[in-house]
Amino acid sequence: MNARVRYLIALVVLGLLITGPFLLTVALLLAEISQAEGQALGDLLLPRLPIGVMMTVLGFAIGVALLRGLFNQYVQGLLRMAELMRLMLGANRNFRVALEGPPEVQLLGKAINELAQQRDDLLSDVESQIRRANTSLEEEKNRLAALMSELTQSVVVCNLDGRILLYNNRARMQFRAFSQDAGGATGSGALLGLGRSIFSVFDRNLIAHALESLQTRLATADSQPSTHFVTATFAGQLIRVQVAPVLSATTGDGDQDAGDESSPRSIGGYVLMLDNITRAVESETKRDELLQNLTEGSRAALANIRAAVETLLEYPDIEPGQRVRFLRIIGDEVLIMGQRLDKTLESHADAMKARWPLEEMLGADLIAAAQRRIEGKFGLAVKIDELDADLWIKVDSFSLLQAISYLAGRLQEAFDIRLLRFRLVLAGRLAHLDMVWTGAAISTETLHGWESEPMNLSGENSPLTLRDIMDRHGGELWFKRESATQVAYFRLLIPAAARQDAVEPATLWRGESRPEYYDFDLFKRRDQDHALDDRRLTDLTYTVFDTETTGLQPSQGDEIIQFGAVRIVNGRMLRGESFEQLVDPRRKMSAESISIHGIRQKMVDGQPVIGKILPQFHRFCEDTVLVAHNASFDMRFLQLKEEATGIHFTQPVLDTLLLSAVIHPNQQSHKLELIAERLGIPIVGRHTALGDAIVTGEVYLRMIPLLNDMGIHTLGEALAAAQKTYYARVQY
Amino acid sequence: MSRTILIVDDEPNIVISLEFLMKREGFAVSVAVDGEEALRKIAEIQPDLVLLDIMMPKKSGFEVCQEIRANPAWASIKIVMLTAKGRDTEVQKGMALGADAYVTKPFSTKDLVAKVRSVLGLDNTA
Numbered sequence: 001m002n003a004r005v006r007y008l009i010a011l012v013v014l015g016l017l018i019t020g021p022f023l024l025t026v027a028l029l030l031a032e033i034s035q036a037e038g039q040a041l042g043d044l045l046l047p048r049l050p051i052g053v054m055m056t057v058l059g060f061a062i063g064v065a066l067l068r069g070l071f072n073q074y075v076q077g078l079l080r081m082a083e084l085m086r087l088m089l090g091a092n093r094n095f096r097v098a099l100e101g102p103p104e105v106q107l108l109g110k111a112i113n114e115l116a117q118q119r120d121d122l123l124s125d126v127e128s129q130i131r132r133a134n135t136s137l138e139e140e141k142n143r144l145a146a147l148m149s150e151l152t153q154s155v156v157v158c159n160l161d162g163r164i165l166l167y168n169n170r171a172r173m174q175f176r177a178f179s180q181d182a183g184g185a186t187g188s189g190a191l192l193g194l195g196r197s198i199f200s201v202f203d204r205n206l207i208a209h210a211l212e213s214l215q216t217r218l219a220t221a222d223s224q225p226s227t228h229f230v231t232a233t234f235a236g237q238l239i240r241v242q243v244a245p246v247l248s249a250t251t252g253d254g255d256q257d258a259g260d261e262s263s264p265r266s267i268g269g270y271v272l273m274l275d276n277i278t279r280a281v282e283s284e285t286k287r288d289e290l291l292q293n294l295t296e297g298s299r300a301a302l303a304n305i306r307a308a309v310e311t312l313l314e315y316p317d318i319e320p321g322q323r324v325r326f327l328r329i330i331g332d333e334v335l336i337m338g339q340r341l342d343k344t345l346e347s348h349a350d351a352m353k354a355r356w357p358l359e360e361m362l363g364a365d366l367i368a369a370a371q372r373r374i375e376g377k378f379g380l381a382v383k384i385d386e387l388d389a390d391l392w393i394k395v396d397s398f399s400l401l402q403a404i405s406y407l408a409g410r411l412q413e414a415f416d417i418r419l420l421r422f423r424l425v426l427a428g429r430l431a432h433l434d435m436v437w438t439g440a441a442i443s444t445e446t447l448h449g450w451e452s453e454p455m456n457l458s459g460e461n462s463p464l465t466l467r468d469i470m471d472r473h474g475g476e477l478w479f480k481r482e483s484a485t486q487v488a489y490f491r492l493l494i495p496a497a498a499r500q501d502a503v504e505p506a507t508l509w510r511g512e513s514r515p516e517y518y519d520f521d522l523f524k525r526r527d528q529d530h531a532l533d534d535r536r537l538t539d540l541t542y543t544v545f546d547t548e549t550t551g552l553q554p555s556q557g558d559e560i561i562q563f564g565a566v567r568i569v570n571g572r573m574l575r576g577e578s579f580e581q582l583v584d585p586r587r588k589m590s591a592e593s594i595s596i597h598g599i600r601q602k603m604v605d606g607q608p609v610i611g612k613i614l615p616q617f618h619r620f621c622e623d624t625v626l627v628a629h630n631a632s633f634d635m636r637f638l639q640l641k642e643e644a645t646g647i648h649f650t651q652p653v654l655d656t657l658l659l660s661a662v663i664h665p666n667q668q669s670h671k672l673e674l675i676a677e678r679l680g681i682p683i684v685g686r687h688t689a690l691g692d693a694i695v696t697g698e699v700y701l702r703m704i705p706l707l708n709d710m711g712i713h714t715l716g717e718a719l720a721a722a723q724k725t726y727y728a729r730v731q732y
Numbered sequence: 733m734s735r736t737i738l739i740v741d742d743e744p745n746i747v748i749s750l751e752f753l754m755k756r757e758g759f760a761v762s763v764a765v766d767g768e769e770a771l772r773k774i775a776e777i778q779p780d781l782v783l784l785d786i787m788m789p790k791k792s793g794f795e796v797c798q799e800i801r802a803n804p805a806w807a808s809i810k811i812v813m814l815t816a817k818g819r820d821t822e823v824q825k826g827m828a829l830g831a832d833a834y835v836t837k838p839f840s841t842k843d844l845v846a847k848v849r850s851v852l853g854l855d856n857t858a
Binding site: 296297299300302303304305306307308310311314315322325326329332333 | 746
């Protein structure tokens with residue numbers, strides 16, 4: 001019941017209370033007494049009635065005033081307070097109830113304020129805890145990503161659908177090598193990307209089989225379940241893949257695979273560790289070949305010799321002519337065997353080397369470590385004379401460092417040298433590591449002693465000798481001195497390693513401060529959850545692309561000359577996973593188009609043709625939604641090539657031009673620059689295909705929340721809305 | 733009647749010794765330097781025994797061995813295989829393809845002679 005209605009009722013009740021008892025008394029009196037008595041009473045009362053009425057009205061007025069005050073303070077006041085409390089509950093958390101009105105109401109207000117304070121403290125505590133947890137989680141993720149990128153082994157993490165959610169730099173380089181081997185023109189890294197399917201690289205069955213065996217191992221409570229397989233890439237590279245499961249953290253994920261709940265540890269994904277063993281297998285094969293050459297080759301020669309010798313011994317009566325023939329056989333064969341030995345040794349020198357596990361390291365790192373060690377241990381100044389910065393060596397760094405530092409110590413002890421200088425240069429398959437000093441010569445005996453004694457010198461205690469260590473490296477060590485300059489040096493001959501794949505920082509970071517190598521949110525995603533149309537725009541994986549063309553008339557023979565594309569996964573643009581490629585249009589370009597995109601004839605001549613690039617681009621776009629500005633233009637070019645290349649782009653296409661028209665129907669222009677300006681996106685590098693693709697991607701990312709505000713959440717809704725705009729009816 | 737031996741090997745240096753040896757043992761000796769020539773000579777002279785090298789140009793010893801065994805008319809021809817490959821697997825293959833004996837290079841001439849004689853069923857009563 002409304003407060004005001006209750007107020008009116010209360011007034012009526014008050015009026016009745018004030019007049020009621022008097023009127024009732026009068027009525028009772030009139031009913032009881034006789035007519036004469038009534039007349040007397042009337043005469044007595046009637047003249048005094050005005051005073052009574054006045055007193056009654058006065059009493060009523062006082063009563064109303066009292067009621068009004070009470071109503072204002074207790075009813076209206078509490079109502080106001082309730083409104084304020086509602087405000088505190090929602091819109092303005094920091095609001096507090098003003099303390100006014102009677103003490104009871106004030107007490108209530110105070111208690112409310114205290115409650116609100118307590119709630120705020122709790123809330124902000126929870127918030128700060130969440131923030132702290134998020135920060136540390138983010139830190140952990142970044143640390144993991146950083147760690148991964150430092151690993152020398154290729155690591156790829158996938159969810160159960162085979163979608164990649166983490167990879168490291170090594171894997172990226174290795175996969176790029178695969179795609180190049182497979183006939184790719186440039187390093188587009190098309191195979192590896194967040195959210196991409198690992199099955200484009202490895203046979204689905206291989207992985208399925210590996211997972212099966214992991215399941216078995218898990219079931220038998222193997223503490224470290226992992227399995228591996230060896231597979232060959234298209235180009236014949238041999239890859240050894242180790243598979244380890246990523247176990248689900250909790251079993252509380254009730255919405256997914258409810259059937260698996262019974263098993264305590266279910267697999268949520270898996271880690272692939274890749275090793276290119278082609279080289280190892282090659283050297284193994286080489287070793288085999290060598291062994292075979294030596295054994296089987298020698299067997300035949302030995303057989304010839306033995307047969308001849310035994311015949312000579314067995315038949316002393318042999319005639320002189322025959323005897324000479326046999327002797328010649330022996331001479332020939334011995335010669336051949338000698339030559340064969342020389343040849344094998346020469347061509348298999350690497351394989352003959354000791355099988356000590358030598359590791360590849362940057363020469364500069366070894367020298368720097370040696371420098372620190374010698375300066376720290378002996379207080380001997382060390383300088384670096386000459387250093388091949390790109391030189392990789394193949395060494396057992398621990399023992400070699402020991403050897404170097406031992407030599408330095410011995411030198412200081414014997415000749416009191418003050419300064420030691422290093423040189424490290426490449427010489428063919430070997431590296432020269434020189435330790436240079438100025439001073440007296442070392443006698444051969446002294447050096448021999450140093451070489452053959454176990455290395456025991458000021459804390460360097462090793463059962464090995466210098467010679468052992470050089471042998472282990474298949475290396476040599478000698479001393480030389482130029483008497484004119486008194487410059488003396490030890491030369492350590494150590495094996496150099498094949499040049500490493502250089503890391504390209506430019507492609508790694510591309511202006512982003514954090515690596516885009518992981519997206520753990522993909523763990524939660526299951527492909528079969530929804531049909532594409534029902535998927536939320538924020539959950540989809542996109543390829544945003546743009547093309548530059550020789551002109552605007554695809555049907556008149558204009559051609560694509562450049563592709564640029566970038567991927568969006570889980571609402572993040574992955575600039576590191578981009579696709580940029582010039583295409584030879586096989587025709588002359590018009591001057592006016594050159595003025596737009598700045599791509600000259602010379603730049604496209606000799607580039608791959610469209611037939612070569614389209615399959616690569618198709619692979620890059622696999623399983624994604626295409627996004628482009630004025631997409632129908634680009635799609636027209638692609639469609640015209642369908643017949644010739646057999647490549648069909650069947651995935652859904654979103655057009656930022658149409659979406660802009662959906663969001664801002666009253667704007668005159670939907671040019672990319674203007675949209676970007678409207679949405680506050682700075683434009684850099686426009687009119688290269690990749691530059692435009694990136695701008696388009698940024699625009700699209702900002703459009704998603706705007707679309708959501710309009711009630712457009714899913715891909716299907718976005719496509720339908722775009723279809724309805726005016727611009728959609730304009731066709732190329 | 734003297735037995736005929738066909739020596740099949742592409743290496744002249746072993747052929748000289750083998751030829752000399754077998755002649756001294758009283759066998760009639762014929763020589764072929766590759767697999768194809770070997771098959772021609774077998775058809776021509778029907779030897780009692782073939783000393784067959786495995787690694788040869790044109791046709792390997794394994795192939796020659798197989799073709800000999802595929803022809804029923806040549807069932808009586810004995811085959812002794814000579815090889816520089818000492819692997820068990822190859823010995824097994826040779827025996828499976830129908831060789832009567834298998835000799836790995838380098839061999840002792842005495843053993844070879846003994847093996848040839850035993851395969852021919854001559855024992856040591858030369």
